[in-house]
Amino acid sequence: MAPVQAQAVTVTSDSSIVPEKIRDGIDLEINGEHYRHTGDPQMPLLWYLRDVLRLTGTKYGGEHGQNGADLVLLDGKAVSAIDQPMTKLAGRQVVTVEGLAGNDGSLHPVQQAFVDEDAIGCGYCTPGWLIAAVDLLRRKPNPGDDDIDRLPNLCRCGCQTRVRSAIKRVAAGKAGQP
Amino acid sequence: MSNDRTTVHNQIRLSRRRFLQVLAGTAGALVVGIRMADAADAPLPLAMLGDTFNDLGAYVRIDADGNVLIGARDPDTGTGVATSLPRIIADELDADWNRVSVVSLGLGVTDNNGQPRWTYGRQIGGSGGSIPAAWNDLRHVGALARWLLLQAAARRLGLPASNLRCDAGTVIAPDGRRFTYGSLAADASKIALPASVPLLKNAANYHLIGKPVGDVDARAIVTGLTRYAIDEHYGDELIAVLAHCPWPDGTLAQIDTTDTLAVKGVLKVVQLKPEPGQPLGSTVIAPAVAVLAVDTWSALQGREKLKLEWKPGASGGESSNALEQQASALLAGKTDPTTRVRNDGDVEAAGKKAARRLEATYFQPWLGHVTAEPMNCLVRLDKDRASLVVPTQAPQKAWAVVQRLTGLSPAQIDIRVPRVGGGYGRRLDHDYVAEAVMVAKAVDKPVRLMWTREEDFDHDYYQSGSVHHLSVVLDRKRQLLGWNQRMASASALAHRNTPDNRLWTSELHADQLPAALVPNYRSDWYALNSAMPRGPMRGMPHTSNAFAVESFIDEIAHSMKEDPLVTHLRMLGEPRELPLSVGGTFNTGRLANVLKLVADRIEWKNWLHSVNGLGIACWHIDGAYVAHAIEVAMQNQKLVIQRVVCAADVGRVINPLGLEGQLAGATLDALSTALNLAITFKDGLIQQHNYKDYPLASMAQLPNAVEVIVVPADDRPPAGASFLAMPTAAPALANAVFRASAVRVRRLPLMKELLRML
Numbered sequence: 001m002a003p004v005q006a007q008a009v010t011v012t013s014d015s016s017i018v019p020e021k022i023r024d025g026i027d028l029e030i031n032g033e034h035y036r037h038t039g040d041p042q043m044p045l046l047w048y049l050r051d052v053l054r055l056t057g058t059k060y061g062g063e064h065g066q067n068g069a070d071l072v073l074l075d076g077k078a079v080s081a082i083d084q085p086m087t088k089l090a091g092r093q094v095v096t097v098e099g100l101a102g103n104d105g106s107l108h109p110v111q112q113a114f115v116d117e118d119a120i121g122c123g124y125c126t127p128g129w130l131i132a133a134v135d136l137l138r139r140k141p142n143p144g145d146d147d148i149d150r151l152p153n154l155c156r157c158g159c160q161t162r163v164r165s166a167i168k169r170v171a172a173g174k175a176g177q178p
Numbered sequence: 179m180s181n182d183r184t185t186v187h188n189q190i191r192l193s194r195r196r197f198l199q200v201l202a203g204t205a206g207a208l209v210v211g212i213r214m215a216d217a218a219d220a221p222l223p224l225a226m227l228g229d230t231f232n233d234l235g236a237y238v239r240i241d242a243d244g245n246v247l248i249g250a251r252d253p254d255t256g257t258g259v260a261t262s263l264p265r266i267i268a269d270e271l272d273a274d275w276n277r278v279s280v281v282s283l284g285l286g287v288t289d290n291n292g293q294p295r296w297t298y299g300r301q302i303g304g305s306g307g308s309i310p311a312a313w314n315d316l317r318h319v320g321a322l323a324r325w326l327l328l329q330a331a332a333r334r335l336g337l338p339a340s341n342l343r344c345d346a347g348t349v350i351a352p353d354g355r356r357f358t359y360g361s362l363a364a365d366a367s368k369i370a371l372p373a374s375v376p377l378l379k380n381a382a383n384y385h386l387i388g389k390p391v392g393d394v395d396a397r398a399i400v401t402g403l404t405r406y407a408i409d410e411h412y413g414d415e416l417i418a419v420l421a422h423c424p425w426p427d428g429t430l431a432q433i434d435t436t437d438t439l440a441v442k443g444v445l446k447v448v449q450l451k452p453e454p455g456q457p458l459g460s461t462v463i464a465p466a467v468a469v470l471a472v473d474t475w476s477a478l479q480g481r482e483k484l485k486l487e488w489k490p491g492a493s494g495g496e497s498s499n500a501l502e503q504q505a506s507a508l509l510a511g512k513t514d515p516t517t518r519v520r521n522d523g524d525v526e527a528a529g530k531k532a533a534r535r536l537e538a539t540y541f542q543p544w545l546g547h548v549t550a551e552p553m554n555c556l557v558r559l560d561k562d563r564a565s566l567v568v569p570t571q572a573p574q575k576a577w578a579v580v581q582r583l584t585g586l587s588p589a590q591i592d593i594r595v596p597r598v599g600g601g602y603g604r605r606l607d608h609d610y611v612a613e614a615v616m617v618a619k620a621v622d623k624p625v626r627l628m629w630t631r632e633e634d635f636d637h638d639y640y641q642s643g644s645v646h647h648l649s650v651v652l653d654r655k656r657q658l659l660g661w662n663q664r665m666a667s668a669s670a671l672a673h674r675n676t677p678d679n680r681l682w683t684s685e686l687h688a689d690q691l692p693a694a695l696v697p698n699y700r701s702d703w704y705a706l707n708s709a710m711p712r713g714p715m716r717g718m719p720h721t722s723n724a725f726a727v728e729s730f731i732d733e734i735a736h737s738m739k740e741d742p743l744v745t746h747l748r749m750l751g752e753p754r755e756l757p758l759s760v761g762g763t764f765n766t767g768r769l770a771n772v773l774k775l776v777a778d779r780i781e782w783k784n785w786l787h788s789v790n791g792l793g794i795a796c797w798h799i800d801g802a803y804v805a806h807a808i809e810v811a812m813q814n815q816k817l818v819i820q821r822v823v824c825a826a827d828v829g830r831v832i833n834p835l836g837l838e839g840q841l842a843g844a845t846l847d848a849l850s851t852a853l854n855l856a857i858t859f860k861d862g863l864i865q866q867h868n869y870k871d872y873p874l875a876s877m878a879q880l881p882n883a884v885e886v887i888v889v890p891a892d893d894r895p896p897a898g899a900s901f902l903a904m905p906t907a908a909p910a911l912a913n914a915v916f917r918a919s920a921v922r923v924r925r926l927p928l929m930k931e932l933l934r935m936l
Contacts, residue, residue, distance in 0.1 A: 040442070040475065047475040051417075056409035057402020059599075060552065062631025066869035069550060097402035111400040118392045118835055121843055122256030123399035124406060124550035124599030149878035154869060156548055156600055156850070157256045158843030161883050 121157020270320025306898025443476025551599020639713025791918025
């Protein structure tokens with residue numbers, strides 16, 4: 001049966017049935033964990049988070065994230081997850097609403113301030129407001145009303161005035177205080 | 179887990195149809211619930227009795243370790259009922275709120291000879307009725323559990339229960355000995371029930387009701403862990419996205435799915451049609467094509483590649499402009515109204531005695547719901563069971579749709595309702611549930627149906643636009659002598675199996691201001707015919723009518739060169755109770771009070787001389803009272819809302835923080851709508867497909883704060899408040915804009931009209 005072995009080698013090298021090369025993945029970091037995406041490189045980050053990773057805190061709002069419900073931090077900056085194809089994300093760092101709290105479960109000051117102010121309507125758009133607020137406070141630790149006015153989020157329940165109070169509470173260092 | 183580990187202990191009659199029931203749970207738990215009459219043979223919610231708490235009814239469960247689990251029966255669409263309803267139970271129970279967990283209940287249904295019996299009673303969210311209903315029955319659940327715990331402690335101590343008291347999850351003896359509820363739960367579950375319902379607490383002893391508390395779901399929401407229906411998974415479901423026909427009564431002329439099926443991950447394309455004869459809201463909203471795929475991205479790509487040709491139906495030529503012209507023509511013509519809603523005295527005779535007369539016409543646009551969470555539904559169909567996760571305001575109505583389409587018996591249908599991403603009336607209809615079930619049947623697999631935002635805009639049950647013509651006559655003493663209000667709109671109840679002679683009820687209220695305050699008062703409704711789907715909308719029809727009425731009263735004051743607060747107070751007259759046609763009373767003093775409160779807070783005395791414009795408005799809904807005062811500044815062509823004050827009198831308040839949030843939230847929603855929003859259509863096609871076309875107000879357009887004043891009114895039971903603050907915000911705004919700019923806006927949305935007229 002020795003020839004068989006020789007034959008086999010020949011078949012492998014000449015055949016068109018070449019085993020598919022292991023596809024290059026897209027490596028990225030999400031909430032401090034490393035992930036490799038091997039699916040469609042054009043898949044938007046939103047669907048990767050929601051359908052693949054089952055991280056459902058980031059919400060679908062609409063095309064181009066017009067209501068801000070799908071905001072995530074990309075390298076620290078708030079962006080709409082539905083507008084980010086995975087192919088652009090190699091080596092990048094993503095933080096979603098699930099990644100804001102500490103590993104010990106302690107809330108981020110912005111999360112704490114939203115709880116303090118009960119800055120919640122139905123809550124569906126809240127993750128997007130949190131991400132936008134974290135981004136704003138990073139750029140401007142003591143934002144004025146004009147800065148808060150520029151947040152891109154929309155809400156029909158009417159949580160806006162309470163969100164404003166929550167952001168000011170964080171700026172004043174009073175998150176978690178009575 | 180099996181039945182023999184539990185005992186149905188006893189029951190007490192609560193009302194004609196409701197009974198309190200006690201069950202001994204496993205592991206020494208005490209379980210108390212309400213059940214509806216004739217449901218004695220219903221299976222116990224077994225899961226509740228064991229160690230997993232996923233199906234517990236309108237019950238309270240106290241575990242041996244002292245943890246208290248309370249079920250919230252009404253869907254929470256952002257109204258806070260998942261917090262306020264359990265608070266009502268917990269207060270009667272004297273529970274320690276820190277030990278309370280809340281579980282949102284699914285639909286409670288059992289089989290009554292093939293008919294459904296709703297085991298938890300009423301289950302509707304966002305109608306304003308959750309708290310009044312809970313006040314009537316849920317308090318008894320807490321009171322009975324507390325009574326049983328007291329009896330258990332009394333036996334243990336050998337003392338009469340009347341010598342003991344309860345405080346924050348403990349029973350306390352006169353000598354200071356304390357027993358936690360957890361330590362008493364097992365004994366309490368074995369005690370025979372009293373012959374009658376235990377007395378409810380004296381209101382002076384409330385420790386939770388009337389105290390502010392944050393939303394029970396707040397921590398889960400801010401950490402992203404709350405699962406809405408759209409976030410739920412069965413693990414093996416297919417994703418279905420839809421392409422609907424742009425015309426509700428259109429048809430599919432051509433379809434080519436070749437490119438769609440070539441998309442990796444796409445498995446199947448399914449066609450859906452509305453079922454003939456089914457009322458609006460219980461079947462597919464328009465013919466549609468569903469693309470099924472292994473994930474959302476593949477499904478969306480597949481949908482992009484569909485080649486579809488739709489044909490308009492008979493309604494294909496409708497336009498919102500033409501409908502408005504029809505409305506104006508109806509009101510200008512001599513035809514009889516479709517319905518004479520109210521006719522007091524003799525309006526014509528009053529007209530002949532007039533010292534002064536005034537008339538005006540107000541125009542309001544069509545509106546959409548735009549819930550944050552788009553329509554979606556998760557469904558798994560097995561031979562003997564349908565399991566669904568549904569974002570609904572009315573799970574019983576969702577059940578009816580599933581039952582019709584599956585033919586399953588009542589208890590074979592399991593509907594879970596997690597927190598809902600906004601309702602505003604849209605989720606009282608269940609077209610999306612019908613679609614999900616139809617698709618699941620077609621593919622024989624679990625399905626998650628998901629609408630895109632564009633589908634959500636294009637296929638809504640819209641609020642009809644309306645035209646209101648108002649005329650008034652006053653006598654020499656400036657008293658309102660005659661009031662004639664005529665409105666034309668397309669009824670929200672048409673095509674819904676509602677008798678034609680009731681269609682007006684969704685458009686005008688017989689008791690709305692200033693009915694009963696004017697001796698000669700008439701209101702007429704003229705029906706517009708439209709094939710555009712319509713349905714319930716948050717705050718309607720009050721919001722639409724209050725804009726016309728409260729703008730007009732401001733115009734009356736202006737025509738008399740009078741302070742509109744004075745005009746209002748003269749119209750309301752002495753404090754008195756006037757009967758409402760729907761039952762209950764309208765207290766003119768309470769309405770005057772909320773109006774004076776907002777006026778005081780905004781320093782109304784400056785109304786004539788302020789550089790800024792001030793405006794006020796008030797309204798009453800079924801015995802609840804609300805007023806707004808708004809201050810605006812015109813900076814060049816820019817409108818700045820500088821201050822907003824809202825006062826409300828809703829009877830007893832369960833959660834002041836929640837109420838404040840509801841009032842502020844509804845105020846902002848109403849302002850956002852009045853400032854910017856309109857749905858229009860041409861050739862039957864909706865012209866707004868996304869937020870950029872239907873711009874909810876940004877932070878910059880809204881006031882920085884809403885100052886809320888809640889009138890203490892513990893002498894009356896609590897009223898609903900989820901939309902109470904909607905009606906008066908827009909007229910107060912328009913009245914303020916008039917003082918700031920001298921422009922009287924009689925057409926919404928306000929910004930477009932203001933810029934046109936400036």
